[in-house]
Amino acid sequence: MRQQLDVIVIGAGFAGLRALHTFRGMGLETLVLEADSDIGGVWNFNRYPGARCDVESYDYSYRFSPELEQEWRWSERYATQPEILRYIHHVADRFDLRRDIKLNTRMECARYHEASASWLVEAADGRSWRAARLVLAVGQLSTPKRTTYPGQGTFSGQVIYSANWPRETVDFTGKRVAIIGTGSSGVQMTPVIADQAKHLTVFQRTANFSIPAANAPVSDAEDAAVKAGYRKRREQARNSPSGLGFVPSARSALEVPEEERRETLEAAWNRLGFGFALAYKDILLDERSNEIASEFIRGKIAEKVRDPVIREKLTPRGFPFGTRRPSVDSGYFEAFNRPNVTLVDIAETPIVEITDDGIRTSVEDHAFDIIIYATGFDAFTGSLLAPKIVGRGGLTLEEKWKAGPVTYLGIGVHGFPSMFIIVGPGSPSLLSNVLLSSEEQIDWLAQLFDHAKADGIVEIEATEKAEREWVQHVNERAKETLYLKTPSYYTGAEMPGKPQVFMPYSGGVRHYRRILERTAAEGYEGFVMHRAEHASLG
Known part of the structure; x- marks a missing residue:
């Protein structure tokens, strides 16, 4: 019945x-x-x-x-x-x-x-x-989005989709690894896999804005303070534009002196993660304010990446910060300073096909043991x-x-x-x-x-x-x-x-x-x- x-x-x-x-x-x-x-x-x-x-x-x-x-x-x-x-x-x-x-x-x-x-x-x-x-x-x-690269069924190594990761531990030791995609998943996994793999190649179509996670252990004192004021914090989040647990600035980025603005952005950079987009009320509303925030982030990327060619490829341009959901990372840009990490810009050299032993772009064949598709979602x-x-x-x-x-x-x-x-x-x-x-x-x-x-x-x-x-x-x-x-x-x-x-x-x-x-x-x-x-x- x-x-x-x-x-x-x-x-x-x-x-x-x-x-x-x-x-x-x-x-x-x-x-x-x-x-x-x-x-x-x-x-x-x-x-x-x-x-x-x-x-x-x-x-x-x-x-x-x-x-x-x-x-x-x-x-x-x-x-x-x-x-x-x-x-x-x-x-x-x-x-x-x-x-x-x-x-x-x-x-x-x-x-x-x-x-x-x-x-x-x-x-x-x-x-x-x-x-x-x-x-x-x-x-x-x-x-997850389906991938449709020619020849992808011929690859003889391991294929992993970030959105359906294996339940068993994946060992990258001594492996040549490819990550296709630099959205949040690709950005988060890059520094971790780079630390383990023999060599990591990241295939990027569009450079992405990313904010430091500013992660840290929660101390007993911080835990007690949050729990003592949890009701207030919840109501603050409910009455915010984003549902995050802080009060966004009610001011425009355009109406404060440059030195004060830089201090505000620096503080947001070092603490707010995704909430950086709300450091000022009009970052997502006004192109001039957005460009101030975007240029601040570009400057931070420049400080992190040593190679000038790689730095330029990793620097997002041509779209306002936050209009694609920004990533939050822990050492993403710094990973490209490692000798075992390579960046391939597939906007310049597109992927032509997946081969038996790796990935062929318009200019080069790359051999891999593992290909990770961090290609996002429908x-x-x-x-x-x-x-x-x-x-x-x-x-x-x-x-x-x-x-x-x-x-x-x-x-x-x-x-x-x-x-x-x-x-x-x-x-x-x-x-x-x-x-x-x-x-x-x-x-x-x-x-x-x-x-x-x-x-x-x-x-x-x-x-x-x-x-x-x-x-x-x-x-x-x-x-x-x-x-x-x-x-x-x-x-x-x-x-x-x-x-x-x-x-x-x-x-x-x-x-x-x-x-x-x-x-x-x-x-x-x-x-x-x-x-x-x-x-x-x-």
């Missing part, structure tokens, strides 16, 4: 676990389906050397339990992947979440059944479940469109989003009743501390579900008008920024043939939360809600 549930959540990463804990605590029968053999989402898969969060550990953690906040002891300012995964497992065990998670269960199809106002979710192995609501917590960076929509999701009238989500993703508040989609997306396109998502944004949306959904239960609502659907106006608002806010000046995964440029539209909401965490609160206060304006007697139930 098919199990009937209140909520099915797809994905057992940070968002999926939080949704399970919250909805189950409301008395809703909730089940999480996870495709992998373990929980953790992106932190389960991205096990590459050097993998580390770019948000401070104390902020990249759950806020729902003060007891959890006090008992967990972070060891570093910016936690590594193993420590984050240990935290996720601790949370799952502490709150007894595993009993409502089905591992090795990939959702292949979800169909909305109008007569019963419910979703039928089918797994790849033939099992199925029915639920009143479907919550997609699949992540924004969880579907961001924002890749994991949402991977399964077949069928809404009202047989409309698929892929058809609905043919010209690009459209949502209301980044949460609801017209034509797909009672389906909700966590940190989806049209929400702050990857322009924010994603964990904080996830918790904000889940708590808001919990209120919505309570409201629906109290009023006997069985069907909740975003209106076409609300969806259209929200997409327009997202685009208007994006035009106020510099993001549209650079092709990136924010604009859908990371995948050939992907619609070129701006994906996240750039209005900030604080402003977005206020919109959510206002929507709820106004009776969930923009959603149509039907009781059982009006939902054509069979």
Whole structure:
């Protein structure tokens, strides 16, 4: 007999676990389906050397339990992947979440059944479940891009994708290693692998801005201070543009004396990591302010890289800082001073093919024992469109989003009743501390579900008008920024043939939360809600 549930959540990463804990605590029968053999989402898969969060550990953690906040002891300012995964497992065990998670269960199809106002979710192995609501917590960076280099199947050595790193330890000792890609994964793993490999060759298409992680052990005194003021810190993050645990400057980079500006940027460089982009309020809004920050970073790169030719190749130019998500590194630029590290600029000398023993560029053959593809993700929509999701009238989500993703508040989609997306396109998502944004949306959904239960609502659907106006608002806010000046995964440029539209909401965490609160206060304006007697139930 098919199990009937209140909520099915797809994905057992940070968002999926939080949704399970919250909805189950409301008395809703909730089940999480996870495709992998373990929980953790992106932190389960991205096990590459050097993998580390770019948000401070104390902020990249759950806020729902003060007891959890006090008992967990972070060891570093910016936690590594193993420590984050240990935290996720601790949370799952502490709150007894595993009993409502089905591992090795990939959702292949979800169909909305109008007569019963419910979703039928089918797994790849033939099992199925029915639920009143479907919550997609699949992540924004969880579907790796496929590589299509000619001859890539002929390579006789080891091939590794950074986004699906082997569970067993990879030994680079005495090996010739290639890394293709210099986004966050490539930047983080380069200095670690360079320290182990016989020789490392990094293939770069576009030089990337990167800020030092400024990582350090967390002292007992620092841990005690954070925990004593955790409530204030959480509220500060919630009321910030980015969801980070510091107050950004309210001044323009253009309105302060040069010496003071340099001191501010120096302090941000040595402490804020990803938050460097908020050292002044207009770095991501004004080209002149952005160029001040960009030139500061270029100067820092120049100090780190000795060889003038390599230095120039590693120096990002031609796009504003922060319009591609900046990386956070621990010794990336310095690694190119090592005699066993080579940089290949594939914008100048493209990869022609993968050969039996390595990589052939337009000018040279390189021999390798290991090739690592750090080539990124089909961001924002890749994991949402991977399964077949069928809404009202047989409309698929892929058809609905043919010209690009459209949502209301980044949460609801017209034509797909009672389906909700966590940190989806049209929400702050990857322009924010994603964990904080996830918790904000889940708590808001919990209120919505309570409201629906109290009023006997069985069907909740975003209106076409609300969806259209929200997409327009997202685009208007994006035009106020510099993001549209650079092709990136924010604009859908990371995948050939992907619609070129701006994906996240750039209005900030604080402003977005206020919109959510206002929507709820106004009776969930923009959603149509039907009781059982009006939902054509069979």
